[in-house]
Amino acid sequence: MNFQAIKVIFLQEMLRAWETLFQSLASPVISTCLYFIVFGSAIGSRIQSIDGVSYGLFIVPGLTMLSLLTQSIANASFGIFFPKFTGTIYEIHSAPISYLEIIIGYVGAAATKSLIIGCIILLTASFFVDLNIAHPVWMVTFLILTCISFSLFGFIIGLWANDFEKLQVIPLLVITPLVFLGGSFYSVSMLPPFWQTVTLFNPVVYLISGFRWSFFEVSDVSVGVSLTMILGFLVICIAIVGWMFKTGYRVKQ
Amino acid sequence: MSAIVSIKDLSKTYQSGFRALKNVDLDIADGEILALLGPNGAGKTTLISIICGIVSPSAGTVAVNGFDNVSDYRKTRALIGLVPQELTLGQFDTVWNTVRFSRGLFGKKSNDAYLEQLLKDLSLFDKKDNELRALSGGMKRRVLIAKALSHEPKILFLDEPTAGVDVELRKDMWNIVRRLRDSGVTIILTTHYIEEAEEIADRIGIISNGELLLVEDKQALMHNLGKKQLIVELKESAPGLPQSLAKYDLELSDDGEQLTYTYDTMSDSTGITDMLQAIQSAGLLLKDMQIKQSSLEDIFVDLVRVDKEPVDQKSVDKKQADLAEAKS
DSSP states (O other), X not given: OOHHHHHHHHHHHHHHHHHTHIIIIIHXXXXXXXXXXXXXXXXXXXXXXXXTBOHHHHHXXXXXXXXXXXXXXXXXXXXXXHHHHHSTHHHHHHSSOOHHHHHHHXXXXXHHHHHHHHHHHHHHHHHHSOOOOSOHHHHHHHHHHHHHHHHHHHXXXXXXXXXXXXXXXXXXXXXXXXXXXXXXXXXXXXXXXXXXXXXXXXXXXXXXXXXXXXXXXXXXXXXXXXXXXXXXXHHHHHHHHHHHHHHTTTTOO | OOEEEEEEEEEEEOTTSOEEEEEEEEEEETTOEEEEXXXXXXXXXXXXXXXXXXXXXXXXXXXXXXXXXXXXXXXXXXXXXXXXXXXXXXXXXXXXXXXXXXXXXXXXXXXXXXXXXXXXXXTOGGGTTXXXXXXXXXXXXXXXXXXXXXXXXXXXXXXSTTTTOOHHHHHHHHXXXXXXXXXXXXXXXXXXXXXXXXXXXXXXXXXXXXXXXXEEEHHHHHHHHOEEEEEEEESSOOSSOOGGXXXXXXXXXTTXXXXXXXXXXXXXXXXXXXXXXXXXHTTOOEEEEXXXXXXXXXXXXXXXXXXXXXXXXXXXXXXXXXXHHHHO
């Protein structure tokens, strides 16, 4: 195992975030505050509690997931796309480093950054609502699993994309709608029966539901199903990235 | 010759169907400077990229220090440093950070003293805290060399190291290359500047159309394939080549004032004495004489031109005869 290589890739990626610290941290904090002001206070005050949880509190897990997913994908996809774009990827390819080590370095850094952002969002939220976490261990588990699997997904997008448009298209056209329609701001049970069924095909529903359960012990689907879904997604991402590296698809000529 | 890099039957066909390399065999000796010469698109970069692990070969094998570069890639890549052709560098990193990054990537523990000396040797140390985007083209080239040397490689590949570099820096680069060779590093450089190969290489390989046309010791190559020309300047211009001189391989210049005699330095008899007597007998008066030895450039242009015009069977036969002679 080339630990030195993992270390320098990880540190380089973290340094990139450090150099754009304001952008990296201020943007999720500001957007979370805005959501809380608009949805939590302004609109939320007119909405009755959901499953016994006040609306302001109810949206905390969904909001965290919203940022976590988009940040994980953005960080990881950009992290590997940028060396491809500038051509500096030649160094990675010519170094005595395995694909696993490349993934650990890049995905590990992206996931760590998302995890930090997730914690900052929860901290920000605690200024607006009285946050009580029923199952902290499960909460952290969901948080870490989400960060890793969606960073891996972002890494795949970064490998696959060969221009900036492709880099943006999946996060913008697929992830954002899935998160918004995945119960970030409402309970699935509030939808008409037909749309409830449709929603069950949205994988993000399971993520948010499981994460929300770890806070309030209320969920749209069972925790076991949530956990299985996120682990399944992780396995699929690992399989895809493994296949890409093995065949060299969009990786090597 | 102990080969540190051994390439066997290497071919590469890109997805587009372009055949960049065709059955290349090449042994690179430990400690030598090998120059790969060839026009743009000849396959030089593809060859280097395959050895370094950036491009996968379609067929054939590469062994570095006895290890296969696919199955034992950790061992082979750790020995190799690569300076790419393009100035591919991050924008916002500092010189120091990017060099440290490269060293770590190759699994080496940080060694600031070594890196400091490396940057000093490359006249980069005073720029160590500068951002890469703020450097000039020549400085960026030096940073790429520093990155390639950061993990103390045994083999250094320089892909067009002096493309777009001014004369002073080019000479600087050559000195760096010589110093590295003296320290025991094997150097393979690609270039299309003949002057460069002539100046610093021990051996020269010529690539064209994905084929390695020849690999030869530089001196031997120039000796074997080198033609000499005797240029005779006439006192008075001749209206045409006299009949008595027709049997010699002579060319009369358009103004009729210069005769050029091309001969082979390797043959037993150059025919110069007879030819000069024949000129005198023909009543032409000599004003001056000079001898020109064909340069590597002439050899190169001849070989590559022949390679590009395979329909001309006569030229092909001649080239093959030349090659056979060069190899013998």
